[in-house]
Amino acid sequence: MTGEIIEATAGSRVSAKELEMLGAVEKKVRWLSSWTIHHANHIRPKRDGIKVGGHQASCASLSTLMTALYFNVLRPQDRVAVKPHASPVFHAINYMFGRQSREKLENFRAFGGAQSYPSRTKDGDAVDFSTGSVGLGAAVTNFAALTQDYLRYKNMLPKGEKPGRMVALVGDAELDEGNIYEALLDTWKHDIRNVWWVIDYNRQSLDGMIDAHLFRVIGRFFRAVGWNVITIKYGRKLHEAFARPGGKSLKKWLNESPNDVYSALTFQGGAAWRKQILADMPGDNALASLLADYDDDELHDLMTNLGGHCMEAILNAFENVPNDKPTVFIAYTVKGYGLPLQGHKDNHAGLMNVAQMEGFRKANNIAEGDEWDITAGLDCDAQDVRTFIDAAPFNNRQPRQKFAEIITVPEMPYQRADTSSTQEVFGKILNELAKSKNSDFSDRIVTTSPDVTVSTNLGGFVNQRGLFARENLADEFRDRKVPSAQKWIRTPKGQHVELGIAENNLFLNLAALGLSHSLFGQRLFPIGTLYDPFIARGLDALNYACYQDARFMVVATPSGITLAPEGGAHQSIGTPMIGMGQPGLTSFEPSFGDELAVVMGWSFNHMQDQDGGSVYLRLSTKPMEQPERELDEATRSAIVRGGYWLREPGENCKMVLAYCGAMAPEAIAAWEQLKNDHPGMGLLAVTSTDRLYNEWQDLERARLEGRAGGETAHIEDLLKPLAPDARMVTVIDGHPAALAWLGAVRGHAVAPLGINAFGQCGDSIDLYKHYQIDTAAILRAAKRWD
Known part of the structure; x- marks a missing residue:
């Protein structure tokens, strides 16, 4: 299987009016995402003095791409994993769709507000895939495509509905994560379909610059696992300049420009571009003449007209995907595009200061008080913009998260063996x-x-x-x-x-x-x-x-x-x-x-x-x-609540053995040897340390807040028969702390046995003895109080 290599060019089937609307929406998306972050860091009261953050530069590099996707390309059945650091762009788009509230945006990264990274559980219905730990959000789209194929081939999806595309918006630095390549290789074996990865190739990471030749390695790897590879490198303005006298030289200079040089010039602006290009290409009169046709602002605009910021080039790429095979788009972008921070190597965690934001406000023609207005500052009719947003194919007003019927679970078919x-x-x-x-x-x-x-x-x-x-x-x-x-x-x-x-x-x-x-x-x-x-x-x-x-x-x-x-x-x-x-x-x-x-x-x-x-x-x-018994309802309930008495404690019980999992035989053997010396000794079977501990802790917190009333936790009820001075020995084939907390429930002394060092080869008899979890160790722990 080989992947196709496609070079995206400018030009799209989208009408001039639609391009005008997309340009207006893109401008608003960039403003709202930047303002949301600014509001959180400079306007909202800051009680603890800690920087809130929000990645304005990482948002700006994806604004054009996300605008193209959400307002033109995506359909309701498509699912998207958003690059973590572009979360404010995602929230801004959903705010424009009416799926996110102003209150949530005003409380971005605050308690109860829009989350720092998209979260299915905290941000609600609009999020398809949570992201945050870089690389995982991208990779899960592959497995979502596999799940969709699994259901589709079993005729479990609506007939006649085209499969959804599983779309990942990926930062180029995310490609350093090893799990990306594990996922690509494993899902290649399953011949997955309908996956798009859009790589925000802004050539900057958190701490510096991306290797200049990474794009070649990316393309080779994706082609090796059968993906279409589509490069969106230059926008319409640059393509037009390349066609003019001197244009070939300009393209050669751009293709050979190191990433750090390009980024530094992006930050410095038009005069720096002119000086650097002429110094690198001396004697090229056609190139010099070409550059002379642009003033400094125009030249800066031209040199930053990368494919990932040209709506026509982006739409051309999305329109010309040749088949349903997985497709990766390598979209060249500028980190911090359109912001005062653009191109600077320190801009990843950087924030516009108050003065810079005021300049950005003026550039966007936003009056004070209109910062959250969806159409303020735009050069086109406000109603046209709202109509365009409402008509976006993805914005169908239906819940993003679907619901499935509850399936009846039968009794598990257990058959006892000796x-x-x-x-x-x-x-x-x-x-x-x-x-x-x-x-x-x-x-x-x-x-x-x-x-x-x-x-x-x-x-x-x-x-x-x-x-x-x-x-x-x-x-x-x-x-x-x-x-x-x-x-x-x-x-x-x-x-x-x-x-x-x-x-x-x-x-x-x-x-x-x-x-x-x-x-x-x-x-x-x-x-x-x-x-x-x-x-x-x-x-x-x-x-x-x-x-x-x-x-x-x-x-x-x-x-x-x-x-x-x-x-x-x-x-x-x-x-x-x-x-x-x-x-x-x-x-x-x-x-x-x-x-x-x-x-x-x-x-x-x-x-x-x-x-x-x-x-x-x-x-x-x-x-x-295996015990010969019929479990009654009380015991079955106790098992799923976390534990039950395999041997009930007697009145005023002074000794308890508690075990978990594989340690049952050793604990039972120890109980048999100790029961005569400790009348009424109990033997506690712990089936879930998790459920016992967390129910107890939740109830303890409720008591501190005065919400518990007379309710008691299951472990409290289990330990109620024990005498105040009772002693416990706990044993688990795992870290002893998993059961040691039992003594804190009612204030009993505990001797916790378990494993707290790396294991080694041997048989279980030798290892149990060496790590002191065998029957003899349990007996020693019980007798230390005698």
């Missing part, structure tokens, strides 16, 4: 669900994994439901009758999306799949699996997915040092703390199969609740004897 692990039970439950025919729930499950499908027990589900691909691809091993436990048949009906070994891509894929109900109006139940320690490797993307309120289940397995022979690189320590601390993600670490079945059933409903979220299951490969 001995099993939570990872094995997880795989068996999914396998049984996959066997269900004509099940709307099972048909909406989509699994994904970064090349660990088999080792995380997804194999059974994939064998039943197949892998997703745009075209039918046979399993050659099966067709050649080569024995294999796995049937890797790829079809458009498949329900597993296989990824390469890139955890960021896993969480970006889960983010896109987990927003399908909101983006496309169709609910999916995404389940992603990976080894537990590698949650840390993809943590930025996981946080990004949760920040968008995407709904998915991440199954992290195997976990802890229980994955003994694999060594420290594959053993996890701090992941229980991630599960407790990550907003939008509820974590569980069940010990037994029946607990897991209850948790999974609750999780699929939680993923659909209006105030729900995503779920993290920390599972283990450790085989354990």
